[in-house]
Amino acid sequence: MLRGVVKWFSQVVPSPALARLSLSLSLLVEAEAEAAGVVHLVALEPPLQPHDVGPSSGALVHDRAPSSPSFTMVFTGAHLGSKVTRALRAPLRRLSTAVADAPTPKPAVKPECPQFSSGPCTKRPGYTPMALADAALGRSHRAKVGKAKLGAAITQTKELIEAVGLPKDYHVGIVPASDTGAFEMAMWSLLGPKPVTCVHFESFGGDWYTDLTKQLKLENVTNMQADYGVLPDLSKVDWDQDVVFTYNGTTAGVRCPVDMPIPADRKGLTLCDATSAVFAQHMPWDKLDVVTFSWQKCLGGEGAHGMLILSPRAVERLESYTPPWPMPKIFRLTKKGKFSAGIFKGETINTPSMLATEDYLDALGWAKSVGGYEGLVGRADANLAVLERFVASTEWLGFLSGDDPKVRSNTSVCLTVADLDADGVKKMAALLEAEGVAVDIGAYRSAPPGFRIWCGPTVESADLEALVPWMRWAHDEVKASL
Numbered sequence: 001m002l003r004g005v006v007k008w009f010s011q012v013v014p015s016p017a018l019a020r021l022s023l024s025l026s027l028l029v030e031a032e033a034e035a036a037g038v039v040h041l042v043a044l045e046p047p048l049q050p051h052d053v054g055p056s057s058g059a060l061v062h063d064r065a066p067s068s069p070s071f072t073m074v075f076t077g078a079h080l081g082s083k084v085t086r087a088l089r090a091p092l093r094r095l096s097t098a099v100a101d102a103p104t105p106k107p108a109v110k111p112e113c114p115q116f117s118s119g120p121c122t123k124r125p126g127y128t129p130m131a132l133a134d135a136a137l138g139r140s141h142r143a144k145v146g147k148a149k150l151g152a153a154i155t156q157t158k159e160l161i162e163a164v165g166l167p168k169d170y171h172v173g174i175v176p177a178s179d180t181g182a183f184e185m186a187m188w189s190l191l192g193p194k195p196v197t198c199v200h201f202e203s204f205g206g207d208w209y210t211d212l213t214k215q216l217k218l219e220n221v222t223n224m225q226a227d228y229g230v231l232p233d234l235s236k237v238d239w240d241q242d243v244v245f246t247y248n249g250t251t252a253g254v255r256c257p258v259d260m261p262i263p264a265d266r267k268g269l270t271l272c273d274a275t276s277a278v279f280a281q282h283m284p285w286d287k288l289d290v291v292t293f294s295w296q297k298c299l300g301g302e303g304a305h306g307m308l309i310l311s312p313r314a315v316e317r318l319e320s321y322t323p324p325w326p327m328p329k330i331f332r333l334t335k336k337g338k339f340s341a342g343i344f345k346g347e348t349i350n351t352p353s354m355l356a357t358e359d360y361l362d363a364l365g366w367a368k369s370v371g372g373y374e375g376l377v378g379r380a381d382a383n384l385a386v387l388e389r390f391v392a393s394t395e396w397l398g399f400l401s402g403d404d405p406k407v408r409s410n411t412s413v414c415l416t417v418a419d420l421d422a423d424g425v426k427k428m429a430a431l432l433e434a435e436g437v438a439v440d441i442g443a444y445r446s447a448p449p450g451f452r453i454w455c456g457p458t459v460e461s462a463d464l465e466a467l468v469p470w471m472r473w474a475h476d477e478v479k480a481s482l
């Protein structure tokens, strides 16, 4: 028989009767653990009424580590008003502390896949290199077979994204040098005729700002910068300038909201580095003139190639403006002043990797099999929800992005640990790696100390569920060693 405390999550909502019960702060639960790791609720004090925990309120009790003295009861339902949420949160966190005082025993179940890297990201579930058996290896990318592969990669990308709002007259192309290549190619080709605003809130956006000011040496650049974890005030952006920004800050765990205020009648172009957002987040596609991403992120493909998406307005700029600086061959999107449309049909600028192309085609096929773009977003959202429950029930853990779920990334989820310094967090990460439970989850080298756990679509929720008790264990081990 286990005895534990019901942990509440502010974002899930019980019936009013349950809210009253939780406020009484004496909600103890007795449960029996089965070998399989399922905890059955057998008694509650004060007792819950059947309608409180019945299917109508969707109560679910679970714990993947039956030996743990604490377990989790998750209620799903309509959302609580924020007042009730706030009223619940403080006392219940105190309640959780009492449980946390006992060190967490070593969990028994490990994630099946310990890969939570933010790039290259883990391969799709079930992946094996056998999926590449049909690659056009040793063939010219200009031959019929090679061109068909590259064309299919473009067409299938378009199909997936058009289903969630990419206008049909946008161009999708494969370019060299991953997302960096795609984004710098766009900046070098399009910028110059207008003042530029750079909205940045983490390291890669910072790199684009450096490009604008130190490499392109543009004179009229407005710097809209925010610290790690904070989104600049998007209502202050002048969209009549060209605007360079990152949609999802991979190193900060902050994303732009889908309803960001980009006017349809803007005079400037919007250049959006969306490498850790495409295939995991909804985006205001028809308001974006340039979108770039790489294969190695949300679909778990390989590095090497980038995807460049251009609106008709971006093409218009390409054909009406010639930048004053030299343009390397691999950045050239026009020929004799005309848009190089072939690049967007699979006629790549230089030689692509047919192996990486095959791998991307495999990833696209998997994407379709899980419900297309919507299915992929659903998977990333479900993954984030696992960590949201973890944070809500853990006093020492928080999101680098703070409390606003609208700007919280569902791919590169960045967590802070309140009661450990950078060294302690590193020790936690090292313990998890040594146990074969999680690799590559330390915060980005220039970001505040903490964890960055990739929650993109190729990650399985069950693996994150299995990781959580291990993180509690590693935390308690490090605390005990201090």
Ligand SMILES: Cc1ncc(COP(=O)(O)O)c(C=O)c1O
Pocket (backbone or CB within 6 Å): 118, 119, 177, 178, 179, 180, 181, 204, 205, 246, 248, 249, 250, 251, 273, 275, 276, 294, 296, 303
């Ligand atoms: C937001 C952002 N931009 C650019 C890059 C660079 O991507 P790549 O290495 O694929 O060129 C990354 C890589 O993680 C990123 O997260």
